[in-house]
Amino acid sequence: MSENTTIQRSEEAIAEETSGRPTVAPAVDIYENAAGYLVLADLPGVRGDAIDVRFEEGELRLSARRDLDDEGAVAAEFRAVEFRRIFKIPEDVDAGAIEADFQGGVLHLRLPKAKAAQPRKINVRASA
Amino acid sequence: MTQPPALADVRTTMFSYIRDPYDPLQAFGLFRRRMDHIFRELDDVVGARARPSTVWPRINLRESDQAYVVEAEVPGLKVEELDVMATAESLTIRGERKESAPEGYSVHRRERPALRFSRSIALPARIDVDGVLAEVKDGLLTVTLPKHPEVKPRSIAIKASEA
Numbered sequence: 001m002s003e004n005t006t007i008q009r010s011e012e013a014i015a016e017e018t019s020g021r022p023t024v025a026p027a028v029d030i031y032e033n034a035a036g037y038l039v040l041a042d043l044p045g046v047r048g049d050a051i052d053v054r055f056e057e058g059e060l061r062l063s064a065r066r067d068l069d070d071e072g073a074v075a076a077e078f079r080a081v082e083f084r085r086i087f088k089i090p091e092d093v094d095a096g097a098i099e100a101d102f103q104g105g106v107l108h109l110r111l112p113k114a115k116a117a118q119p120r121k122i123n124v125r126a127s128a
Numbered sequence: 129m130t131q132p133p134a135l136a137d138v139r140t141t142m143f144s145y146i147r148d149p150y151d152p153l154q155a156f157g158l159f160r161r162r163m164d165h166i167f168r169e170l171d172d173v174v175g176a177r178a179r180p181s182t183v184w185p186r187i188n189l190r191e192s193d194q195a196y197v198v199e200a201e202v203p204g205l206k207v208e209e210l211d212v213m214a215t216a217e218s219l220t221i222r223g224e225r226k227e228s229a230p231e232g233y234s235v236h237r238r239e240r241p242a243l244r245f246s247r248s249i250a251l252p253a254r255i256d257v258d259g260v261l262a263e264v265k266d267g268l269l270t271v272t273l274p275k276h277p278e279v280k281p282r283s284i285a286i287k288a289s290e291a
């Protein structure tokens with residue numbers, strides 16, 4: 001479901017820089033149940049209004065900008081980055097009903113499956 | 129009925145695992161992947177820690193005249209899941225990230241494992257332990273450690289001596 005097969009643990013850039021900051025892939029968990037998919041993405045240090053999630057051409061595109069105050073930096077293991085990740089969305093997802101919320105540096109994306117794709121119990125009528 | 133192999137096929141039987149005969153460098157990629165695989169297996173046998181073996185959480189240290197500021201990436205952690213301890217010259221951050229797999233879901237991909245962590249850093253100079261402040265916002269822990277009055281920079285008045 002995810003386009004990235006490896007994760008840049010060391011925050012190595014995965015794409016050309018366009019905004020003067022490296023682009024890195026956030027760590028994600030992807031879960032599924034009968035009703036839909038749940039994607040959790042770690043975006044520590046990102047403000048809620050700096051996250052952009054869009055659904056285009058069958059892909060869910062996540063990008064988020066992290067600004068950091070680096071005045072007087074002595075040692076740095078993480079920096080200001082552009083988080084970016086693209087997910088290929090299975091056809092059973094109801095794109096119009098995708099929900100996103102951001103809590104404590106973790107983005108929760110809920111992708112409900114279309115009604116037609118959900119398991120349904122069919123009543124069997126016995127004819128007399 | 130089987131067709132006799134075409135000339136190109138005969139030529140590449142030796143490297144039958146190379147899919148494109150016009151890209152001999154593919155063999156190197158394949159070799160590297162196989163070696164990676166062997167090393168991963170070796171890690172499992174020898175008991176090396178599974179990924180992520182990198183330190184967690186990642187930390188930044190900043191300094192101003194008045195204080196040191198330590199920032200740590202702790203996405204998804206709540207205040208009560210973090211333990212911050214300071215001595216006059218060190219800071220320790222401890223905690224546990226719980227499993228985030230919700231009930232009844234199957235896993236497609238997991239890059240955010242549950243983990244227990246503890247990191248200590250030695251501070252470059254003494255701090256005022258009573259004045260330490262810590263807060264968590266948007267998955268970032270910020271600990272402000274005011275410098276001890278003894279180590280704060282002071283400007284020294286220079287007297288002009290009369291020669």
